[in-house]
Amino acid sequence: MRILVIGSGGREHAMCWKIATSPKCEKLYCAPGNGGISEIAELADIKADDVKGLLDFATAKKIDLTVVGPEVPLAAGIVDIFTEKGLRIFGPAKKMAMLEGSKVFAKELMKRLGVPTADFRVFERSDEAVSYIETRPAPLVVKADGLAAGKGVIICKTKNEARQAVKDILDKRIFGDAGNKVIIEDCLDGEEASIIVISDGKSVIPLASSQDHKRIYDADKGPNTGGMGAYSPAPVVTDALLKKVLDEVIDPVIKGLAREGMVYKGALYAGMMITAQGPRVLEFNVRFGDPETQAILPRLKSDLVEAMERSIDGKLDGYNMEWDPRPCISVVMASGGYPGDYEKGMEISGLEETKKMRDVRVFHAGTKLGQRSKDAGKLFVTSGGRVLNVTALGKDITDAIEHCYEAVKKIQFDGMHYRRDIGHRAIRRT
Ligand code: AMP
Ligand code: GLY
Numbered sequence: 034m035r036i037l038v039i040g041s042g043g044r045e046h047a048m049c050w051k052i053a054t055s056p057k058c059e060k061l062y063c064a065p066g067n068g069g070i071s072e073i074a075e076l077a078d079i080k081a082d083d084v085k086g087l088l089d090f091a092t093a094k095k096i097d098l099t100v101v102g103p104e105v106p107l108a109a110g111i112v113d114i115f116t117e118k119g120l121r122i123f124g125p126a127k128k129m130a131m132l133e134g135s136k137v138f139a140k141e142l143m144k145r146l147g148v149p150t151a152d153f154r155v156f157e158r159s160d161e162a163v164s165y166i167e168t169r170p171a172p173l174v175v176k177a178d179g180l181a182a183g184k185g186v187i188i189c190k191t192k193n194e195a196r197q198a199v200k201d202i203l204d205k206r207i208f209g210d211a212g213n214k215v216i217i218e219d220c221l222d223g224e225e226a227s228i229i230v231i232s233d234g235k236s237v238i239p240l241a242s243s244q245d246h247k248r249i250y251d252a253d254k255g256p257n258t259g260g261m262g263a264y265s266p267a268p269v270v271t272d273a274l275l276k277k278v279l280d281e282v283i284d285p286v287i288k289g290l291a292r293e294g295m296v297y298k299g300a301l302y303a304g305m306m307i308t309a310q311g312p313r314v315l316e317f318n319v320r321f322g323d324p325e326t327q328a329i330l331p332r333l334k335s336d337l338v339e340a341m342e343r344s345i346d347g348k349l350d351g352y353n354m355e356w357d358p359r360p361c362i363s364v365v366m367a368s369g370g371y372p373g374d375y376e377k378g379m380e381i382s383g384l385e386e387t388k389k390m391r392d393v394r395v396f397h398a399g400t401k402l403g404q405r406s407k408d409a410g411k412l413f414v415t416s417g418g419r420v421l422n423v424t425a426l427g428k429d430i431t432d433a434i435e436h437c438y439e440a441v442k443k444i445q446f447d448g449m450h451y452r453r454d455i456g457h458r459a460i461r462r463t
Contacts, residue, residue: 035060036338037091038074039081039111040102041067043365043398043422044323048100048337049074050394051330055338062094068413069397084111091120098123100341101299104320108134108180112299123341124299125319129290132301132317136185137178137214139317146289148282150314153218159203165217166195172220177202179211183259186316188220223308224458225315226267227325228278230303231340232287233349234296238340239279241332241356242270243325244458249372251454258372259419262455263328264362264430268462269307278305278312286317298344327363327396327422332356359392360433363424364441364455368399369448371418376448378403379415383444387423393440396422415446430459 034057038049046069052058053073064087066076079086082105091099099115099122101107110127124130131138143150151174156162166173175198177185185208189195195217202212226244230237243265249255270278282303290297302318302325321329330337334355343349368375380403387395399417423441427433434456441451 034058034097035095037062037064037096037099038102039064039087039106041065042323043396044321044326045102046070046396047327047330048102051333051337055336057338064090067397068400068402071402081106082109084109084114088114097121104133104180104318107319121345123345125297129295129297130319133319134180135178136176136216140216143314146285148285148314149311151218151221153216155214155216157214159199162199162215162217163196166192174218174220175199176216177208177212178214181208181211185211221306221308221313223306224269226270226305226307227322228303228305229322230283230301231344232297232301233344233347234291234298235347236349237283237287238349238352238354239275241265241329242267242275243329245322245325246452246455251452256372260324261452262364263324264360264456264459265328265332266360268459274312278303282314324363324365324422327424328361331361331394331424331426359426359428360430361424361426362433362437362456363422364437364451365419366421366423366441366444366449366451367419368415369450375418377416379446379448381413381415381446384413386443387440390440392426394424396424398422430456430463
């Protein structure tokens with residue numbers, strides 16, 4: 034098969050790496066990809082949101098399967114457009130991508146279906162939103178309805194912060210049209226976990242559980258980021274808890290959508306808060322998580338391409354995926370200044386060293402190939418905020434963590450920083 038992966042982050046590098054190991058994969062392309070991906074796939078210089086450009090490319094190259102990494106092309110309806118042209122593509126159609134593209138759509142669906150989530154109200158006018166805030170106890174969470182590159186959620190410790198967040202979104206329009214509506218919801222307390230499943234519209238298979246680390250600094254301090262590291266499995270997700278999430282969240286949503294005429298194919302990601310009262314949905318994503326995927330796929334023994342084909346063909350019933358029992362962790366190495374402004378073009382050293390290490394893989398996110406004389410080997414330079422995902426398996430979580438940070442220490446670039454406590458919650462639980 035000729036396979037095209039869309040995206041340019043660490044998630045897409047991990048997907049390309051896994052897909053390339055499939056006996057079904059004869060030729061792999063990635064658009065637009067990154068420095069690390071260029072070592073295993075042929076890159077096409079087409080942006081992930083250029084649906085027309087991607088369609089022309091997939092048609093010209095006779096692509097047999099397209100795999101979409103990020104949410105933007107899914108929300109733009111890439112699956113509908115490819116499918117209409119007879120091209121096979123893994124992911125949900127536009128209407129269902131609304132689960133991520135509109136938080137209001139997702140919350141209202143959950144309410145209709147009785148799926149456990151924080152109590153909420155939706156507002157289009159800031160005066161009404163502010164009146165509501167007076168009636169609720171702080172802390173509160175204010176969310177912009179639409180896609181805001183992961184920045185549309187504001188956790189407000191005080192009512193004053195909540196009033197400010199509402200005005201910023203609805204009046205100052207800091208997220209543009211993504212902030213036409215806001216959700217104000219109760220703040221939940223607990224430990225977070227990511228449950229990702231692959232669905233064919235009738236049956237689902239869960240991937241191994243995982244946990245992200247969203248804050249920039251150790252001990253979960255500082256601003257939110259796109260994710261600074263992940264590990265899998267998440268010990269907070271016991272078998273019983275997973276069953277509860279499948280029964281109370283995933284199954285009702287897939288069946289509920291089907292009743293409304295929507296057959297959900299692709300990956301469905303439930304971001305959960307495990308509260309003292311039980312699991313509650315924080316958000317849905319309609320794709321694989323980043324950086325969770327980087328910690329999940331090294332543990333997957335089964336063929337990812339087969340699972341994706343079964344999703345498209347409606348043949349997941351009875352299918353099972355096999356997992357390496359060993360835990361895996363992935364640490365993000367970021368550019369100086371990230372998640373704020375940062376410089377690009379820093380030379381990265383030490384990557385070759387890590388290739389000699391057993392059970393270590395470095396997935397690239399913001400890197401590209403730099404210039405170097407032919408005999409001096411490849412040079413990678415930084416080209417984004419999150420630069421690398423250093424990933425390691427270990428016999429237990431402590432071993433995986435030690436092994437991973439040994440690899441991290443071999444890598445250098447000017448201004449780099451990373452969290453030193455990825456996996457701390459897992460250690461506390463084991
Ligand atoms: P989202 O973009 O919806 O995933 O939200 C980003 C992050 O905000 C989540 O991973 C949580 O850490 C936090 N969050 C969102 N909603 C809530 C909530 N109701 N209570 C507490 N934290 C929340
Ligand atoms: N790790 C969070 C996300 O993929 O949205």
